[in-house]
Amino acid sequence: MTKSIAALLLCLITAGAAFCQKSITISGKITNPASDNIIAVNASNTRIVPENKQEKLILDSSGAFKITIPVTEQYNWLILVHNNIRLDFFAEEGSSLMLTADGAHFDTTAHFTGRGMEIPNYFAAAVKSRGGIMAYYGSLQQMGQREPSDYKQGIDSLKQKEQAIYDIAWMSKKNKFPKDFTDFWHSFLEYSVYDAMLNYPLTHQMILHQPTELQNIPKPLFDIIRQVPAKFDDKLLSIPFYQTYVQTFYGNKLSAEGFSNQVIRNPDGTEERSKALQQTDSVLKLVYKNMPSGTASFAAGRIIATESKTWPLQTFETYAAGFKTHFPKSGYNAELENVLKEIKKFYPGEPAADFSFKTLEGKEMKLSDLKGKVVYMDFWASWCGPCKGEMPFAKRVKEHFKDNENVVFLYVSIDEKEDAWKNGINNLNIAGMHTRTPGWGGEIARLYEVQSVPSYFLIDKNGKFVVNKTPRPSQTDEVIRLIEGLL
Template identity: 25%
Template sequence: MKKFIFLLAVSVMAACSQAPENEVRITGVIENPTAADVEVFYYKDFVTNQTEKVETGLDAGNAFESLLPLTEGRFVYVSQPRRNIMLYLMPGADISISFNAEDPDQLPAIEGKKALESRFLVSYNMEVERKYNRSIILNQVGSTSAEDFRQMMEDAYAEKLAFLEGHDDYRKLDKDFVNIMKTNFLYEKYGLLLDYPMAFAYFNPEAGDPELPEDFFEFLESDDLFDDEYLMSRPYFSFVNAYLNRHAEQNTDPESELSYYERQYEFAREIFTGKTREALLAQNLVYLLNFGTTEAGEKYYADFSALVQTPEYRELIDAEYQTIKALASGQPAPAITLTDIDGNEVSLSDFAGKVVYLDFWASWCGPCMREVPFAKELKKRMEGEEDLVFFYVSVDTDETAWRNKVAEMEIKGVHVNVPGFSHEVPSSYNLKGVPTFYLIGRDGKIFDNRPPRPSNPLVDEVLKAALEQELV
């Protein structure tokens, strides 16, 4: 009876309005919710993994309604902590969903307009994907010979295809959806085969490289291995990245002075064509702009701009370039006003006339924790420099974990916390990962947008240069 009322409530909600053709409408009721809101999103691209998302609060009955702009078929995720449900929706879809956020074994109930593909997908993920997801497969590599592993991949591929083509509603499924699922199946297989030698060596460090049949990588010789039509498939995009990595490892000159991402860019330019090449160039240029030298970023941005014609990639890179330029040395540091660890409001502007060593970090971040002892030594060396401020911005979503780590590690400085990377403060600093450092000069402008970490021997020199800067 309870289940009947639960589904009836969802059906009534779905009947109240219709989704426009350039949007999707998702209504739902969540049993045992693990948060007060639900996030609905999809990935707009695989180059930067930017998402289109909406967060909606649950009402008193744990129901929600979300409208998400959508102009083409996409994998859409309905997410709560501990439960992430993947759907496939097309423009104009108007569906209702019910699920138990604490029970991953319960199949979500999905009804409504253009819901058929999503019903298939949750069933597929429950019955097939669970057996063959990447982490499960890779954990078996260490005890599996190359020939047996190849057969395992063929069997998994055949089972996935059989589940799709043998489904009662197979002929009713959207053709684009069927094509992308088949593409996913194929490149999941190819990607795992490509990763086999490295994974085997990882699990068997003393055994060295595995013995491979001569034709183990024969599939790499296929004439249609790369196809721009497959770029909507994440497994395809992951595979071409793995292929690029393999090519770079086999062909990099040991004497090369190019950085990792410079080499990746150059090899992608050389061995790929079409939109697949443009996507890989864009991806590696994003890394170069964010983590490479300014000179390398400018060089490859100019090359990309002259070479790439696809508007979506040009727009993406142009936006990234402008963001990086806005955070270059000499630009005003984005404002920060937050509540510190003691409950007091603190702003970056409070330290006008001083030098601020800004550290974005998280309690769960191993590299961040490895910098802490070096930071303590740095503070000892800088003792007496009253105009030097160590300002820590944690991106922990668990505030207790943040507070505990500050106390446990005895991290001295100004401490504030924001819940994740999407908060406006890390977003304003274009935060891509942690740890990330900025050095703010006495004038409130960025002195160095990639200063040395505390573990870098050059850090003292850079901090002292900022302290010696005279205000104009």
């Protein structure tokens, strides 16, 4: 009898199936705490609308804390943040961990004891030696600046190095590292490469500050996408890189063959979405036909939920109905119903929720004070790589409107620390109006249901939303056209 089956039987016998909630418990003590709290985030879930729930815990007078994190997967990507320093690691469901760390060097002094400690300690050690998961991801992204001729070799080398380091550690502790976690981690690394390859043309252009509109991307960059294999497996759905891989696989493959999903403009300036919807039709047909059931329901649901921000309500309802026809018993149907409710809140013509804020200069304001002006609102963070990548493009947009006082660029940072926020503004030389809503749970971020950064909203002179999905600054011509149409 395996350990997991034995645990399940014990749970059923002692508590009943309804109470068999999977969880991970972490207690700990931070010496020399640099702030009065620690934030815990579970980044692993298979929702079609990504949800990284966080919980802020206040440390007691000795620096101690305890949290029980509900989980849905066997292996979960957890994030602990103290004093704006994050520690990323994986832990198995059912683990009961004790963490010790020094607050001044939270990530590099972290150490775990207790049941299930081996896996998180491997990742804690990786932070000390080479920066950990996020450093690996950052290196993958930086590879995007390479030309196609040596890009694939570069990312393969990164993956192989990371895998070799793990395999050496596993061989030395093979009685403590579960074999199925080794398979999980190998797949994590494999799909991190596939995901990077699928996004290579856009990443390459952004790093080099070149146009990101599909028609302006050099054709040779798309050769990398053509090399990505079709490898689908329902057992891998808990891996974040597998999730983004299946979501973007067919759409990016079609783009590589010249099938544009860009908005088409009619001569009179109105939008024609038929081309984009034709691509969505094609993508969903391929997903339904070629992916296994679990992967197909996730990929189709994620595509519909994500793209819905650019569609009329009737179009979304049509796609949601098609999804329900294919997967009538899927729990994702309820998620799509919730997406519909959210779309209506941010639909063009709906009033933008008002909020109070304090500017960088200390002035107390409300969003409604800006009525009569067009507001381009940017949710960002100083630690966010994609946010930083958009800033040079934002500078071009602001330069275009530099003499127009009726256009306001409002930057809302989710930085936890005021110093990090201010340093980010100075280091990136971000001109505009600034405020801060600390963390994902900050008042303004919650009001606008911001689940990721960067996120953008365009608000007209009457304080109403303009489009379902506001284009990024890197879509420079599109942003300028929309704002000019509101003046």
